[in-house]
Amino acid sequence: MNNYSKQREVILDVIKNNPIHPTAEEIYQLTVKKEPKISKSTVYRNINILVDMKKINKVKMTVGPDRYDYVYKEHSHMICERCGKIFDFYYNFNKDDISKNLKQQLKENIIIDNITIYGICEDCKSKNEKEEF
Amino acid sequence: MNNYSKQREVILDVIKNNPIHPTAEEIYQLTVKKEPKISKSTVYRNINILVDMKKINKVKMTVGPDRYDYVYKEHSHMICERCGKIFDFYYNFNKDDISKNLKQQLKENIIIDNITIYGICEDCKSKNEKEEF
DNA sequence: CTTTAAATTAGGAATAATTCCTAATTTTGT
DNA sequence: ACAAAATTAGGAATTATTCCTAATTTAAAG
Numbered sequence: 634m635n636n637y638s639k640q641r642e643v644i645l646d647v648i649k650n651n652p653i654h655p656t657a658e659e660i661y662q663l664t665v666k667k668e669p670k671i672s673k674s675t676v677y678r679n680i681n682i683l684v685d686m687k688k689i690n691k692v693k694m695t696v697g698p699d700r701y702d703y704v705y706k707e708h709s710h711m712i713c714e715r716c717g718k719i720f721d722f723y724y725n726f727n728k729d730d731i732s733k734n735l736k737q738q739l740k741e742n743i744i745i746d747n748i749t750i751y752g753i754c755e756d757c758k759s760k761n762e763k764e765e766f
Numbered sequence: 767m768n769n770y771s772k773q774r775e776v777i778l779d780v781i782k783n784n785p786i787h788p789t790a791e792e793i794y795q796l797t798v799k800k801e802p803k804i805s806k807s808t809v810y811r812n813i814n815i816l817v818d819m820k821k822i823n824k825v826k827m828t829v830g831p832d833r834y835d836y837v838y839k840e841h842s843h844m845i846c847e848r849c850g851k852i853f854d855f856y857y858n859f860n861k862d863d864i865s866k867n868l869k870q871q872l873k874e875n876i877i878i879d880n881i882t883i884y885g886i887c888e889d890c891k892s893k894n895e896k897e898e899f
Numbered sequence: 900c901t902t903t904a905a906a907t908t909a910g911g912a913a914t915a916a917t918t919c920c921t922a923a924t925t926t927t928g929t
Numbered sequence: 930a931c932a933a934a935a936t937t938a939g940g941a942a943t944t945a946t947t948c949c950t951a952a953t954t955t956a957a958a959g
Contacts (some may be wrong), residue, residue, distance in 0.1 A: 693826035
């Protein structure tokens with residue numbers, strides 16, 4: 634497990650140099666330019682391996698396919714539930730206190746990996762005002 | 767838009783009475799018992815309508831299909847990234863302060879809908895210890 | 900450097916999850 | 930009771946992802 638592979642290196646490089654939270658499909662499109670013979674299953678398999686290795690994050694979307702994120706610095710995401718836009722932001726969540734609460738309520742020691750906020754961005758809010766909500 | 771529909775009522779009822787975070791498929795299986803002629807597309811369509819109406823929440827999973835949650839009281843979710851188990855929990859996030867930070871960093875007024883924690887549960891942690899991580 | 904075992908690959912088939920399409924039915928407001 | 934709008938069942942189509950296999954690449958050991 635985890636032998637060297639050129640393809641995996643190129644995939645990680647693509648994600649690193651395209652900090653736009655690309656989807657698997659977008660990663661494939663960017664990778665195939667540099668490595669024309671690569672297959673989509675190789676891209677999917679390596680994305681999952683890189684997530685396991687914690688070199689990249691999977692960002693769970695409410696609309697459309699999941700997106701991926703190079704791990705360069707700990708940060709949170711706010712994801713618009715309507716348009717799916719992802720915003721990076723930094724917030725000093727009190728993880729110790731959250732852990733303590735999780736422990737009390739769930740009777741389990743949880744490893745907190747990331748905290749994601751789902752909401753509505755300003756664009757979508759103003760669109761909705763014009764319509765019905 | 768939003769005429770009365772028996773099917774929608776039954777679907778909401780099913781979700782209300784099965785607070786197990788069911789998937790769309792599970793909701794269909796439960797609904798079809800009460801409404802044998804209902805089609806899966808009707809279930810999917812109404813689930814989305816109920817989410818828009820904020821009667822139910824969509825819970826974004828890391829493994830497997832999304833799950834749904836009757837909105838009876840505001841709470842957060844901790845989702846295990848490995849096994850996909852969902853834990854409900856209550857935590858008094860300082861939403862005002864988070865909003866202020868979002869405003870500062872993103873230059874947008876964001877409506878915070880929910881805050882989700884992704885992590886590793888105790889079972890999965892101890893499994894991993896035995897294996898490789 | 901050969902040899903061998905393990906890991907990885909390309910390519911496509913298969914599966915899973917969800918949305919879309921259409922004609923028929925139901926609901927709403929008059 | 931009627932017309933317009935909304936919703937439905939059923940299935941086709943699409944989207945996203947995983948699985949399968951034989952061939953290739955990599956690592957490690959002599």
